[in-house]
Amino acid sequence: MSATNIDDPRVIEFDVRTDEMIINMGPQHPSTHGVLRLALRTDGEIVSDLEPHIGYLHRCAEKIGENLTARQFVPYTDRMDYLAAMNMNLGWALTIEKLLDHDVPEKGRHLRVLICEMNRIASHLVAMGTYGLDLGAFSPFLYAFRERERILDLFEKTCGARLTYSYIAPGGATADLPVGWTAECSKFINQFKKVIPEFHTLLTTNAIFIARTTGVGILSPRMAIDYGCTGPVLRGSGVYHDLRFHGEERYTELYDGYEFDVICADSETGKYPSSHQEVYKDGLEYPDVPSDAILGDCWHRFYVRMLEVVQSVRLVEQSIVKYDACSGSHGEPIKLTQKLPVGEAYLETEAPRGQMGFYVVSDGQSNPWRVRARSSCFSNLYVTAPLCRGVLLADVPAVVGSLDVVMGEIDR
């Protein structure tokens, strides 16, 4: 600004410019999804700059991991992404199993797919409901939570907990599914399939929702890759990448024999895979992509989650059949003081919010020498700053909500 001289026509523009105001959105704010603090520099309603501040929920999870055995650390993984605790358990369990070179029996494999995909549904329901809340629609939130409650009821029957399950443990799971659980689960899935179109009438196809989300916060595929975005955020930008297909063998072999799609718009046609129609044999159709939507905007990120829910429904249906066909052990968890072999292991899994990686270094004791967690939300969060430059204030919750961050996972 100082470089401008009086002949510069832009000088007048600077003269009439209003003062900028710096305001803190959070850490106590209704729409920042926990204790995220966004320092906004605003020029009237326009956000000229934004900086996310994190660390309000830091609990030294990695350091705690060095002082606990592998089995003892499981409850701490629950508290990372507390909306998808089963998927966190799975990530940790697979990493330790990789270090131990331990394999889980067939029944345990299907149990894990079943439980993790159920949790993915629950997690995406929260993401969808709170996104409606961010945009000012209150009712979809309660509809989403009504369905989530049913999933939590099912989870409660498996392990007694409703939020922090510690169910999947290195070596298998703490307990087998109770008798009759899969029947209840298929009953829920059948009922849930009828409910999914309700969310589309309330949000996806709503004119105001489309106006608020299309063309807002456009994340280009290049930028998504550069920032290390993963999960629905990456796929919403049209990047075909899902660790359930593209991951390490130890993880992808969980999904061997399962039929499902990576939800991602085709880079040429811009169309989403249509396999979700198979779930709806009675002719319920999914809404088309609105003409205003640009690949990588908030609407696409939201829509990817909505379609992933249907894919999870497919996976759950298949896994129930496969699980019921299995007999024998579900896989006993490792001993509480199991010694870990010298070495290191790193494994990434596809959690609902993106790639969750755990890194373990062991010097031969029961306690790992070093634990490191790679959080997907951390990378996803840091695109807010470039995405929110120049948008209106009301778009900031829309963008942050579409990234669906969980502070527990970022701060650890």
Place this chain on the structure above:
Amino acid sequence: MAEFFNEYIFGDGPWSWLGYVIAALIACILIIHVVAVGAMGFIWLERKVAGRIQDRLGPTRVGGKFGWLQTLADGIKLIAKEDLTPDVADRFLFKIAPYVAFAASFSAFIALPFADGVVANHVNTAVFFVLAVLGLEVFGVILAGYGSGSKWSLFGAMREAAQVVSYEVPLGMCVVVPVFLCGTMNLTTIGNMQEGFITNWLVFNDPFTFVIAIVYFTCATASVNRAPFDLAEAESELVAGFHTEYSGLRWSLFFMAEYGSMFLVSGLAVILFFGGSNGPIPVGDWLANLLGGVEGSIGANLPSLGAITVGVIGVANFIFKGAIGVTVMIWIRWTFPRLRIDQVMAMCLKYCVPIAAFCFVGAVGWEVLDLPTPNNLDEKSRYEYHEKWSQEYLKTQRESVPTENDTHVQQAVPAEAIVTTVAVSQSDLDVNGGKQ
């Protein structure tokens, strides 16, 4: 009422002003109580309707099975709460803002007729009065946002200011249409001119008024800060917007003002477009005829049984239709996401204004071309649809005026009478000009 006090207590002496003061106080207390109880009812309604929309029950404990007294319990809780004023707030503005909003919302009810004659004050330009006073409520919001000393509140206030210039224009254009169709700004007269069957309601007068009614309701929703136009208090963006820093009773005054205004704008919509106090079928008149007609009277100054029946049915009709309008607003709020500020302004200025302008011209054209309407307003005399009391007054005036002085009626009426009966406009006193 003032005359009653003066006649029986204070007399015509130097203490006669006391009669007026007491009458005004009683009127204030009555209005505040009627509207406040109404607002509490609508708060309860909102909680129940929202509960049902969201697949839950809403309040069920306080005051019986349906939680009737939940709002009262909340009110007591709010009164008991600490009244906080932030250190950085402009104390005067901060404290006065809720009263401005509250007073504006409630005093607009002065001119809102619930039925023929059931109105606090007969205002001849009631449409103008209601809109003007309702516009003052915005000042309360802006003062609150500015005086709070919070950046979020300031955002809310500035949004409100931007919003008010957007919706006031189309709102005014919508209101003008029924005014010119009926040829009066008197809300009672507008309501009375729609008497008869449902087809006589102005919303069905011609296609343009139908569209205008929808545009009016949209703008009215914006004017009372209801979703999807609740930008000034957008809880997901601005924490709580202009009332972020308010607590206790001051906060509840904003709340009451909001619900009061909601009923006010729905009531205005009912009078302007949806038949006023007339039901879809003129049951009231039939009943009145059965009970001996509206004109007959029991005692010296008491209205007849028929007149009371018509009044009660009219008030019930009005409140019912107004409550439907409020319910629609509640329904919209719990269904739609919120608009962005630029989208609100685009909607009001780019869509509502042209549509309202087009429909205004269309409605004028419809009348000028004398196209068929169910109500045939142009054949009706505005004079015949005045409030009953003013018709009676005019009748007495006409009887007292000698025929040769017809063109100088004004002189024949005592100056005092003109002052006290502002509802009777000059042209109405002209007997020959009784027909439009």
